[in-house]
Every structure is written in structure tokens, then in C-alpha cells.
Amino acid sequence: MSESKHTKGPYLxxxxxxxxxxxDGTNRFCAYVQVGFVEQPRRGxxxxxxxxxxxxxxALFAAAPDLLAALxxxxxxxxxxxxxxDYPANGRSQQDRALASVRAALARAKGGDV
Structure with a gap:
């Protein structure tokens, strides 16, 4: 398992x-999920x-460190x-698909290509 580069949790x-x-209780980072708005709504x-x-x-963002650890x-x-x-890794079993999905999510979470 490679060393993560993200800010360690917990996220609040x-x-x-x-x-x-x-x-020491000082702010390391903060991110605000901004609500979008339309000043003059157009029809449609x-x-x-x-x-x-x-x-x-x-809430999903705050759970990211726990989700990464679980993955x-x-x-x-x-x-x-x-x-x-001694399973054959042929890509057809549910386990093969789950492992591929987990690895793709980990790569994406760590800034890599999927």
C-alpha cells in the first residue's frame, strides 16, 4: 500500500x-461546498x-478518509x-469485478488514472 498524499483525517x-x-487544534484546511444559484432564472x-x-x-467528502481506509x-x-x-482471476467472477472496482476507485482517490 503506497503512502497517501492527502490530508489525514478525521475530516469534520x-x-x-x-x-x-x-x-494543536488549528485549522489545517477547509472546503466549502457552495450552493449554486441563478440570479435571473431562465425558462427551462x-x-x-x-x-x-x-x-x-x-458529508461524503468528510467520510473520504474512512472510505479510503475501507477500500x-x-x-x-x-x-x-x-x-x-487459488481462484482463477479471469475477470468473470463477482470477486474479480469487485476487486477491479476497488482498485479503480483507489487509483482515482489517489490521483491516478482509472
Whole structure:
């Protein structure tokens, strides 16, 4: 498992604001999921981000360190089961697809290509 370059968690959330603190309690970073708006709505114009959607996006963002750790653990477990059970990695089994999906998500989370 490669060393991650992202800010270590936990990430905290207050509404649509996500932030992390240094060990001394000072702010390490903060990100605000902004609600979109249209000053002069046009007929048929798409609705932009609502407050509820912004807060849900912020919650997902705040969970990112935990989700990354879970994916790393899942990847390790799935990969090691091939060694224990001697599965043929032919890409057709549910386990093959799950492992490929986990690896693609990990690559994307770490800034790589999928």
C-alpha cells in the first residue's frame, strides 16, 4: 500500500463546510461546498445545487478518509483470498469485478488514472 498524499483525517463537517485540524487544534484546511444559484432564472434553466445536496456532498467528502481506509482493507482482503482459495482471476467472477472496482476507485482517490 503506497503512502497517501492527502490530508489525514478525521475530516469534520458543519453543514456544507468540511475541515481538518492540526494536532494543536488549528485549522489545517477547509472546503466549502457552495450552493449554486441563478440570479435571473431562465425558462427551462437547470436547477443548481440545493442546500440539502451541498450538505450531502460535504458529508461524503468528510467520510473520504474512512472510505479510503475501507477500500484499502477490502483490496487487501480480496487480493489475499486469491492466494488462499487459488481462484482463477479471469475477470468473470463477482470477486474479480469487485476487486477491479476497488482498485479503480483507489487509483482515482489517489490521483491516478482509472
Amino acid at each position: 463537517r458543519d453543514g456544507a463546510l468540511v475541515y481538518a485540524l492540526n494536532e 434553466a437547470a436547477v443548481r445545487t440545493t442546500t440539502e445536496e451541498a450538505q450531502a456532498t460535504a 484499502e482493507e477490502a483490496e487487501e482482503g480480496l487480493a489475499s483470498s486469491y492466494q488462499v482459495c
